[in-house]
Each structure stands twice: as C-alpha cells, then as structure tokens.
Amino acid sequence: MLRGLLLCFGLLLPLTAAADPQVWQREWPKTDFSRSLVADWQEIRSGGVPKDGIPALDAPRFVQAAKDRRIKPREPVITLELEGATPRAYPLRYLTWHEIVNDVVAGVPVAVTYCPLCNSAVTFDRRTGAGVLRFGVTGKLRHSDLVMYDRETQSWWQQATGTGIVGRMTGTRLKTLPSWVESWQEFTARNPDGLVMAQPGWNRRYGQNPYVNYDRSDWPFLYDGTPPPHGLAPMERVVRVGSRAWPLARLAREGGIREAGVVLSWRTGQASALDAGTIARGRDIGSVRVRDSQGRDLPHDVMFAFAFHAFWPDGTWMLK
Known part of the structure; x- marks a missing residue:
C-alpha cells in the first residue's frame, strides 16, 4: 500500500535521506541549523x-x-468560523x-493545515x-x-504542535484557532450562505485518496517511535484537546462527553479521507465538536493515537 502511495505522487526518490544538517544545508542555505529543538536528527x-514538492496554497x-457541485455530502471539510467573516470550508479533497x-480571514492571517499521515487538521494564526x-x-x-x-x-515547524x-x-509556538472537520452536508446545513475554497488550478486527482486504506494500516508510514500505551492501536483516532486525548471510539460509543472542563460531541455522517480510493466513499467515522462549558468552540485535533503519543509523551489519556 505504501509503495502505491508513493507512486501516486510519481515519486522515484529513496524513502530516507541522511539525517544530517550539513547535507540539508545545501537545499536550505538560509536555515539556521545551529538552533533546534530536535535532540536526535534521525527523527x-x-x-x-523535495521542498515544495507538495505545493502549499496562497x-x-x-x-x-x-x-x-463537486463536493459530495459526506466528504470532510475543515470549517473555520471567525467572528466578522462568512464561514469558510476547506475541503480535504484539496488539502x-x-x-x-495560507489565507486571510476577517483580517487574521491563517494557515489551515492537514497532515494525512497523522490525520492532523489544525488552523494557526500566522502572526508572530x-x-x-x-x-x-x-x-x-x-x-x-x-x-x-x-x-x-526558512525555519522549520512541526505541524501537529505549531x-x-x-x-x-x-x-x-503559533496560536491555534478553533476549527474542526465535519461533513460537507453539515457545513452547508448550518451555513447555507457560507463559502468554500474553490478547486485549485493544479493538475491533481482532487477527490481521490492517494493513501488508500491508510487508516486501516497496522503501523504509520515512516514512523520509528513506540506504539501508544494502554493497548491502543497506533492508527486509532483520538480527540486531542491541549495535552489530553479522548479515544474517538469512546466518544462515538457515548455520543457525548463532559469532563476536564470541555464538552465533546459526536455525530455520524462524515467519510474518512484515508480509507477508500474516492474520499466520498470512505467509511463513516463521524464528526467531532469540542466546546467549553459556555458553548464556545475550542481548538482541538482528531489525530492518530501514535502521533499524540509521539508529541505529547506525558499527555493524559482520557480512557473512561
């Protein structure tokens, strides 16, 4: 499956490269490699x-x-609803x-990001x-x-943590803004006058999933870390709020959870973007909303358990 994943991108490059800043300096001459939080460059x-081989959008x-007329009802979109702006949807068929x-919404420069390999969808304020x-x-x-x-x-940034x-x-650390992934039909039902990002002008197979069956895999792509604790499968989805993680399976089973000062809700109707070859045909994984006790949306992420374990090794697992 992973071989096919790479071929979908037309890649003939080796999967690994020397983890050596002196080698990377040729590609990144303006990056200061003397300053880093990375203890082991092999990570x-x-x-x-290559750099910009996956082109970000501006x-x-x-x-x-x-x-x-392109997006199907169950397709996932990243929703951003900032005060003073018409709600916007960023479809995962493009992300x-x-x-x-890189966008500007209600005068706020934002970066809407999605890492398929971690299933991490996070929106950041680009002001520093x-x-x-x-x-x-x-x-x-x-x-x-x-x-x-x-x-x-030319500094490097970790997408999962900003x-x-x-x-x-x-x-x-970039400021994280409240956004969430939901189905297209959920977005349009709540925001009939909303906006959606138009199809980019690149030659890509938009609507197709190059990571077929990825979220059914036993192990993540190019991950050398340890598996998550408590018997959780590496590719199990968890809802991360700060340094806490709730298994999505628990939330789906209970329908809603109110604890640790947050309110989590779940509903059916959203297709997985990392399952079937066509995103709209992915199995139903449901949609998550996270709010505080006053009903205000909170920044959060629905990511794979291995990624939470890797970046929040001392985090709290909300298992029951």
Whole structure:
C-alpha cells in the first residue's frame, strides 16, 4: 500500500535521506541549523518529495457553497468560523494534495493545515513576533508528521504542535484557532450562505485518496517511535484537546462527553479521507465538536493515537 502511495505522487526518490544538517544545508542555505529543538536528527526523515514538492496554497479563491457541485455530502471539510467573516470550508479533497493553505480571514492571517499521515487538521494564526509568516511544505517528516517551513526565515515547524523546531524561529509556538472537520452536508446545513475554497488550478486527482486504506494500516508510514500505551492501536483516532486525548471510539460509543472542563460531541455522517480510493466513499467515522462549558468552540485535533503519543509523551489519556 505504501509503495502505491508513493507512486501516486510519481515519486522515484529513496524513502530516507541522511539525517544530517550539513547535507540539508545545501537545499536550505538560509536555515539556521545551529538552533533546534530536535535532540536526535534521525527523527527527521525525507518523505520522498523535495521542498515544495507538495505545493502549499496562497490566497485561495472561494465560491458560494450553494453553487459548488463537486463536493459530495459526506466528504470532510475543515470549517473555520471567525467572528466578522462568512464561514469558510476547506475541503480535504484539496488539502490532501496541498497540506497547507495560507489565507486571510476577517483580517487574521491563517494557515489551515492537514497532515494525512497523522490525520492532523489544525488552523494557526500566522502572526508572530517576527511578523506575518507564510508556510510551505519541507518534504520532510518527523514522527510521520508534516514538517512545515516559513518562507520569511526558512525555519522549520512541526505541524501537529505549531512549534518552530529548527532555525531562527525555534521555540516559537503559533496560536491555534478553533476549527474542526465535519461533513460537507453539515457545513452547508448550518451555513447555507457560507463559502468554500474553490478547486485549485493544479493538475491533481482532487477527490481521490492517494493513501488508500491508510487508516486501516497496522503501523504509520515512516514512523520509528513506540506504539501508544494502554493497548491502543497506533492508527486509532483520538480527540486531542491541549495535552489530553479522548479515544474517538469512546466518544462515538457515548455520543457525548463532559469532563476536564470541555464538552465533546459526536455525530455520524462524515467519510474518512484515508480509507477508500474516492474520499466520498470512505467509511463513516463521524464528526467531532469540542466546546467549553459556555458553548464556545475550542481548538482541538482528531489525530492518530501514535502521533499524540509521539508529541505529547506525558499527555493524559482520557480512557473512561
């Protein structure tokens, strides 16, 4: 399956490359490799594509949701509803192939990100002490998670955590904004006048899943870490809120959970983007919303258990 995954991208490159900053310096001459949070450079692997081999999108076009005829009802979209702006949907049929969208919503520069290998969908505020940053894809992975870079300082960033891990911005943490993944029919039912990102102008098989059966795999792609504890399967989905993780299976079984100051809800109707060859035909994994006790949406992520374990090794597992 993984061989087929690579061929979907037309990759003939080796799966691994020397984890040596002196080698990477030729490709990244403006990156300060003397500053890093990475204790072991072997953690960073080549994903098989070069810098910008997966092209991030800048200033995408949007169309009225009611006029879109491409997206199927069960397809997943990342929803962003910021005060002062029309709600926007970023379909995973596009993010699967681009992974990062640099946008401006209600005057806020945002980066809408999606790492298929970790199933991590997180939206960040692009404003930092060094100015507004624009993000791209390094082509590298750490613990199977997307390593982003900013075009202004050429620093590297961990997508799952929003933290600078190499370069001038090392140690800087991006602010996470509330967003969530839901089905297209859920978005349009709640936001009939909403906007949806238009199909990009790249030659990609939009709507197709290049990671067929990935979320049914026994082990993640290019992951050398340890499996999650408590007998959880590495590819089991968990809902991460801060440094806590609730198994999605528990939430689906209970329908709703109220604990640790958060309220989690689940409903059927969303297709997995990492199952069938056509995203719209993926099995139903349901949609999650996370709010505080006042009903306000909270930043969260629905990721694979191995990724939570890798990046929050001391995190709390909310098993029961």
